[in-house]
Every structure is written in structure tokens, then in C-alpha cells.
Amino acid sequence: MLFVGDVVGGLGRRTLLGLLPELRRRHEPTFVVVNGENIAGGLGITPKLADELLAAGVDAITLGNHTYRRAEINGYLDSGKPIVRPANYLTTQPGRGSCVVERDGIRLGVVNLSGNVFLRAGRVAFLEIDTVLAELEGKVDHVLVDFHAEATSEKVAMGWYLDGRVTAVVGTHTHVPTADARVLPGGTAYISDVGMTGPRGGVIGVKKEQAIASLRTHMNVRFETSEDDPWLMGVVIRAAERPMQAEAIEQVLQPWRPAPQAAGRS
Amino acid sequence: MLFVGDVVGGLGRRTLLGLLPELRRRHEPTFVVVNGENIAGGLGITPKLADELLAAGVDAITLGNHTYRRAEINGYLDSGKPIVRPANYLTTQPGRGSCVVERDGIRLGVVNLSGNVFLRAGRVAFLEIDTVLAELEGKVDHVLVDFHAEATSEKVAMGWYLDGRVTAVVGTHTHVPTADARVLPGGTAYISDVGMTGPRGGVIGVKKEQAIASLRTHMNVRFETSEDDPWLMGVVIRAAERPMQAEAIEQVLQPWRPAPQAAGRS
Amino acid sequence: MLFVGDVVGGLGRRTLLGLLPELRRRHEPTFVVVNGENIAGGLGITPKLADELLAAGVDAITLGNHTYRRAEINGYLDSGKPIVRPANYLTTQPGRGSCVVERDGIRLGVVNLSGNVFLRAGRVAFLEIDTVLAELEGKVDHVLVDFHAEATSEKVAMGWYLDGRVTAVVGTHTHVPTADARVLPGGTAYISDVGMTGPRGGVIGVKKEQAIASLRTHMNVRFETSEDDPWLMGVVIRAAERPMQAEAIEQVLQPWRPAPQAAGRS
Amino acid sequence: MLFVGDVVGGLGRRTLLGLLPELRRRHEPTFVVVNGENIAGGLGITPKLADELLAAGVDAITLGNHTYRRAEINGYLDSGKPIVRPANYLTTQPGRGSCVVERDGIRLGVVNLSGNVFLRAGRVAFLEIDTVLAELEGKVDHVLVDFHAEATSEKVAMGWYLDGRVTAVVGTHTHVPTADARVLPGGTAYISDVGMTGPRGGVIGVKKEQAIASLRTHMNVRFETSEDDPWLMGVVIRAAERPMQAEAIEQVLQPWRPAPQAAGRS
Numbered sequence A, B, C, D: 001m002l003f004v005g006d007v008v009g010g011l012g013r014r015t016l017l018g019l020l021p022e023l024r025r026r027h028e029p030t031f032v033v034v035n036g037e038n039i040a041g042g043l044g045i046t047p048k049l050a051d052e053l054l055a056a057g058v059d060a061i062t063l064g065n066h067t068y069r070r071a072e073i074n075g076y077l078d079s080g081k082p083i084v085r086p087a088n089y090l091t092t093q094p095g096r097g098s099c100v101v102e103r104d105g106i107r108l109g110v111v112n113l114s115g116n117v118f119l120r121a122g123r124v125a126f127l128e129i130d131t132v133l134a135e136l137e138g139k140v141d142h143v144l145v146d147f148h149a150e151a152t153s154e155k156v157a158m159g160w161y162l163d164g165r166v167t168a169v170v171g172t173h174t175h176v177p178t179a180d181a182r183v184l185p186g187g188t189a190y191i192s193d194v195g196m197t198g199p200r201g202g203v204i205g206v207k208k209e210q211a212i213a214s215l216r217t218h219m220n221v222r223f224e225t226s227e228d229d230p231w232l233m234g235v236v237i238r239a240a241e242r243p244m245q246a247e248a249i250e251q252v253l254q255p256w257r258p259a260p261q262a263a264g265r266s
């Protein structure tokens, strides 16, 4: 399966859609899962954009702390579509924390979790995940957990905690890919952060001049999505025959060079 | 030059000293710089341990938020030895934020900075760095900045801010290596985090069972340094002839397999 | 009933025990409830100190973020004694979040809650309180909620949220008494913070020179409990005949002048 | 002198202007200083509103973390008018941290400071204040410091740190008045927080239903300024003949009952 990190803005979306055919040819993923929390102009997601991803063959969408930036997504999250928000958010918040998608006879559980350090989540990720996995038991062959968190301590600990119990734990949120992808001893593919899909030439998505100005002046600076140097960042995980086991995890870090005519289109 | 990420505890120290000869042969670094903020049992550094690093041929030591965990280091930091703590700490705090080391006729400025997000630093990194670079002007051929910070936004922004003005900006503190090492367009080698040197089998240095227990129970758990799976993580930066320019940055992620007799020694 | 704010260290304990007889005479409280999270040298509580409070006629003890500083209290918290830790902590953490004490035929429910802003609590105070109150329904005539929280927004909001549903919401944790004690329109006595019982001559309990040095130098400073100017801070709440209704709340801010021989004793 | 706490929104402004004549008659203050960081619809201040305060006889305006919410104030802050933002903000940020106002031959220095705990301020309050006081030396007879901070530890410590060196240290920011007003042993009038001027029937200014909904649902809730139960909160400080000495500090907590016709006007 292919998991793609936080898609940022229109450039991120174009990068994803532009590179997806090639990635499908090269890696032949059964499933494609995408973190979409930044797709709507850098913050949040709309029904239209979610539909566009699903229409492009994305099997499931995960989210994070920017889930509810666009209020119009709230109803969509409860519509049964394969889109998940952190499972350890409050039960009263729109949406659900896991879903099951099926392809070629394989059932994949997709789980979204939020860290509790530096982020606001109503329940504790390390407890909620046990509940979610108990619910998925018997209904899935493999499970992919997108752990949307800031602190590396939480992320690494979650990898160890779930090692052997899920097929993959992939971190998101920092928008910077880590160099620690590996299959842990218990058979779980792990990476602390897959990075983002969008402008590598900015500061985690924002125009670099604006990010620097904010840090140097402490004044309110209007943040716009950078348009520089689009890259797709993700991981390809090869699941084993045995449930909840991975054979390999491979990092995908690839620039997107739009064809000249494409550049002017969006 | 070789920069090695946060050396954690006795295992980290043995890993560094065990692998250093081989790394010197392979990369022939003119300078070796090491972040030592976690070398004393996981937190802080002592004069004895600092001396041990310098005696082993380390040219300069950088630190971070754990600088003052061991009070006995305070005087040492003011002794003129090539050890630096974040430059944007208060001027009244022991130690200095930059130093110059010379080898083979090349003068290297080593600067330590602390992030301001989620970390306590008395002054603003993005302003202090200008002061430090002005002071170093004319006294150095190359500059290495160790930016000890949590938030990726600060780190990436610092890379862009200093691009073309220093030879390298290397991030530390998260203990997880990132996969974004590159020479930026202005000629500055950059990586968001070089990772740590020590037990990859723990949770950023701590025994994994203890880290998980803390996150699952919210109780005070005594943290001990893990002894599992020692790795050295660092980067090798090849400086250009022109000052403040890098030609290449290469990530070093290498396990350490101590010789059997060595294992029982420490 | 009399509620006394965070008792800090030995001086706080002596102040409480020294003034309690006089306060009993003056206010004739049916119940005395005390926040004891700082009684053991400024941080935490021990079984011995809890027993001493109960032996002195304290009806119930509430706690807060320092609940587990002393591991020896853990078993005590589960022993059925009238001592409560925040109800919105994890169910696996030692202790319980509410208890019922009875005197003169009146049943008082005592509830402890932790804020979620700037403090770590496994569950959301504003949801957990509904569960707790449902459990207490029919078992109590009056309820006192000690909301141990930092942010005034949470505290004031909790007062309004519970107005008419409990007899009193009293805030603790900041160690500074607020001047907003009143009976809200729905009949609930409210105060944002009752303050602390102990050395008013320090900085929320700590020797003032040490607190200032820490803030001025950013260095690790050993904190000791101040011994200057002991005060008792609390509130007297007069409950109405009708359950969950208060008639009045009156602030108690009183210095303690130990008798000369007493001063040398502890 | 009369110091009035954070004036919140239009209701806060009307409350201040409505009660000011009576307070002038009762207390005959030489100076009136007002914290105006929330006067523009709850967040920030505009030149028009600042001018309105000054026209009403306010001698100086202090601010806080919401200083720059309205960009149109930036130029005004540099115009020499008696309006100050935290002195420990960056020197590049618009405005200045202290000013001197004179009346009846008495020169009053007004200083604004921001806390460093939970708030972003480019420099350390406990160091910057020494610089500011050195600059004011010889130019003022009395000094009023508005310390805009969240943590009680910082506030109480600042009171002790400045005791005897300034006439008054008054805390703001929490919007809840504290019950610890007193003249410290060195002669400095102190209070941890003077509270706010505006709707006591909300949650520190916001409509209570909205504040509760935000805390219970974790969803984005649009915050509007409450219109319930307007109060003015402040302190009256009587300065001594000797410079930098106060004789008394008295809390002012007073509801505003607008005349019927006035109610419909704004």
C-alpha cells in the first residue's frame, strides 16, 4: 500500500494527482491512503476536495488537528465515506476514527490517531487505540495507523506499543520526513513522519519569507501557501501474507515536474 | 566535517568512541563536532565526560536544553574549552554560544542555538544568530550551526534564513533523524534533525517499556537509558573552498556492533 | 461548610491546625474540606499527613496535579478514606474522583476535577463532571466541586456550567485567592480560586528569593518552602435547605500568629 | 491613581465611561490608567478607541498579548501618545514599553510588561524591567507597572522583585480580580490581577454558552462578547509623598447600571 503525507494546498493536490499514475505503475499498491488535513488552501479539507481525492482512486483519507477548519466537512465526515479523523477525539465530534476498505479481497483497516503532547485530543491515544483495534478484530486483514503527532517520544513509543499488532504505524504532522522507516522486530512497518506533499521550498507549506518574518518580528503575518518546489512524500508498505505483518517499508521522496502546459492550468 | 547527534548515556558514548575510528577512515573529516547534552546518563554532561570527548579527538561539543542538568559543568563551560551552549540563552547563564576551532589552517565557527517554540530560551534565536554571525565575521572560514529545537517550522525557517550565510545548519533535539538533508540553493548544508547516538531500541533514549507505561498510565515512571540496539547518527558535510559554502551533506546512520569482549567492559 | 485552599508544607499544616478551632467556633461548619496536594514539603501528600488531617476533624481531602508526587499515597487513595483525586484522571490511576461524607444527617458529595488547559488530565473535565453527578444522584444532599485548574476561562465556565446543579464550585491551584466569590443566579456558590494556606511571604509557597532567582537566571534553583507570614485562605459556604443550593459564600483570609512556644516546636 | 483592568468590548467601554465620573468624585485620582487590550470587540484596540479613552481623561493606556490584533494601531503606538505595550516585546515591534505622564506637578511613569510563562514575549520580563527603571530614573516621581501575565508565580515574584522600587505593580490578563491587594513591606502597592471591565455574566468576556460549548465539544465556536452584567474592576492606589512609595491600595469592584435611555444607545 502507498501512504502519502499531508497534502498541502492546491500545489500539493496537483503534485499528488500528477505523480499518482507513475507511482501506481512503479509500486502497484493495492491501497492508496492520503493524509488530507491541509489540502484546502493549507488548512482543512472540503467535501469537494475529498471527493476529488476519492475519484482519483484514493482508498481512504486521514486527517489531523486541522480536521474541522472548514465547517462544511462536518457532515461529510459522518456520511460513511472512507475518511477518518483522530479516533481519540471526542465521540461527539463529527466523523469516526477508523474505517475498513476492501480491494482484491483484502480488508484494510485505516485508523487515525492524534498525539496528546502539544495537541488537543479529548482522549488518550495509547488507550483509545486498544479500543479501536478490538473493534476491528476479525473485520480486517491489515491495519494502517496514521499517528498525527508532534513529539517524537509519543510516535516512537506508539510504534513499539503496536509492534506486531498492526501492519503499519506511520507518523504525520511535522511535514518533515524522517529517516527511520523500518519494519520493527514484531513485524510492524514504522516511520516517525512521512513528511508532506507540496511545496518543499517553503516552511512546512508556508511561504518562507512569511514564516521567517513571523519568527523574527513576532508580528501577525498573513501566511500563504508556498508554490516552490513541489514534492510528494510518502511510504510504500508491502504487507505480508500473515495479517498485521509487513515485509517492507520504502520511503518515497519525489519531486514533481509539471509538464509546461500543466503549470498554467490550476 | 562530521557532526554527530545527541549522544545518549554510556551506550551512546561507547557507540561514538567505538565507531569514530572507522568514520574517520571512511570520511576523513577535518572536524568532528558532537552534541553532548544527553551524555551523562541521558541528561546533561560532566567535565569528565566532556574531557573524554575532547581527548578522543572531538573538536567541539554542542549542547541544548539539558545543558545545566549537572551543576558541575557550569565552571567548565566558562573555561575556554570548545564547548558551547545555546547562544540565545541569557548572557548571565554559564558558557558561551559560539567558539572557533582551527585545524589544517581552516577556522570553523561552531554555534549552538535553541528553538523558542516549546523550549525556554531567554532570547530569540532568529535575532541572536545575526549578532553571533557578526561577531564571527572575519574570524572564521566556515560556520556550523547546531539548532536545538522541537518545532519543524522553526528549523526549516532557520535553514532558509541562514542559507548562503553559514556552511551548515543541523538540527538536533528530537532524537529522530530526518530525511531532508541537502544543500540549499544558497550553498548551506541543511538537515532538520541528525538524530541521536545511542539506543535505537528505546524511545528517544529511554527504555521503551518505561516510555510506554508513562504514556499509558499518566503515572510517574522512573526513566532509565535503554541499552538496546546502539546506532550512531550524524551527518558528514563537505565544505567548499569558498567560505560559508557546502558542497555536500551525507547522512550517517550506522549500527554499532561491539566486539564480544568489549560488551562486558563498561 | 468550610473549604480550605492548598495547604503548603509544614507551615501550612500548622497554620490550618492552629486556626481550625477558632474557625470552627466562628463559622460552625458542618463539614471541613481541605485541598492537600502540597502538604508534604510543598509537593504531594503522604498517608501519615492525610491521617493527621482526618484525625483533626477534616471531613474530606481534595488533591490536584501533585497527587502522585509521593508514591506511598497510592494505596491510601484506594483505601476508601475520604480523599479524592481529579475525577477526570484515568480510571487506572490510583484513587477516585468523588466521595460522600455524612454528618448531622446531611450527605455531602465531594468532587475533585482537573483543568485541561496547561495541565495533563486524561479526560475532559466538562464531560466527566456529568458522569460523576449522575453517579451521585440520590446519594447526596449537597455537592462541593474542587476544580483544580490554571486558566480562569475554564474555571469561570465550569461555574456557569454547574450553576444550579451543585452546591459549590471552588477553584484551586493558582495559590492566589480571587475576589469573585458569589452565589451565581442558579444557586451555586462560586469562587475562581480560594488561594493557599501557608506562607504568604513567599511566591505561591516557595521562598521568594529562589523564585525570583529562577525567573531572572533561567538556571535550576532548588526550591524550598517559604516560612514567612502564614495565612489560611478558604471559603465558608452556607448551604440552603434545598439540595444543591447555596445561600452564601464568604471568603476567609486570615493570618496565623503562632503562640511563642508553638513557633519553636515543629 | 486609578488603574482599571482590561476593558472588554463596547460594553466594557460604556461601563468605564459611565462609571468614571462617579469614581473621579469618590476617589479624586490624579491619574487614571486603563488596560485597553480588549476594547476593540474583545481583541485589540484601534486609534479611534484609544483617542476616545484619552479624550475621556484617561492619562495612559496599557496593553498586553492582544496589542497587535488590529493592525491599524501600529502607527498610533509610535506616535508619542501615552499608550504602552509590553516593554519586553522586541524593540522592532511597534510602540514602546513605558511613558511618562505629568499632572499637578507629579510625574508618573507607566510601564507595561508581559509574562514569559504561557505567553510569547521576546525578552525576559525580570531583566527588562531593570533596564526600563534605569531609563526612568530621575524622570519620574512614581511608577506604575502593569504586569500582563498568566501564571501567579511570575506575578507574585514580580511584586517582591520590585517591592520598594516602584509605586505599584498591578497584574492583568486573567480577567478575574484577585483578593490579594496590599502594600508590600517595602512600600509597593501590589495586586495579582485587577480583573476586567465588562460583562461579568460571561466567561472572561465571552458569551458563556459559547465558552462552555467550546470546552465541551472541542469544536471551533465563534466567540462573541457577552453583554451580561457589566462591572468595572480596578484599584485605587494612594501614593506617598516619598517617590516610589504607596500608602494604600483599594480594590474597586462595581457594577454598572446604565440609565434606561443610555442602554439603547450604543
Ligand SMILES: [Fe+2]
Residues within 6 Å of the ligand: A006, A037, A038, A064, A173, A174, A175
Ligand atoms: Fe499537516
Ligand SMILES: [Fe+2]
Residues within 6 Å of the ligand: A037, A064, A065, A066, A148, A172, A173, A174
Ligand atoms: Fe497537523
Ligand SMILES: [Fe+2]
Residues within 6 Å of the ligand: B006, B037, B038, B064, B173, B174, B175
Ligand atoms: Fe537531546
Ligand SMILES: [Fe+2]
Residues within 6 Å of the ligand: B037, B064, B065, B066, B148, B172, B173, B174
Ligand atoms: Fe534536547
Ligand SMILES: [Fe+2]
Residues within 6 Å of the ligand: C006, C037, C038, C064, C173, C174, C175
Ligand atoms: Fe497547589
Ligand SMILES: [Fe+2]
Residues within 6 Å of the ligand: C037, C064, C065, C066, C148, C172, C173, C174
Ligand atoms: Fe496544583
Ligand SMILES: [Fe+2]
Residues within 6 Å of the ligand: D006, D037, D038, D064, D173, D174, D175
Ligand atoms: Fe485581556
Ligand SMILES: [Fe+2]
Residues within 6 Å of the ligand: D037, D064, D065, D066, D148, D172, D173, D174
Ligand atoms: Fe491578555
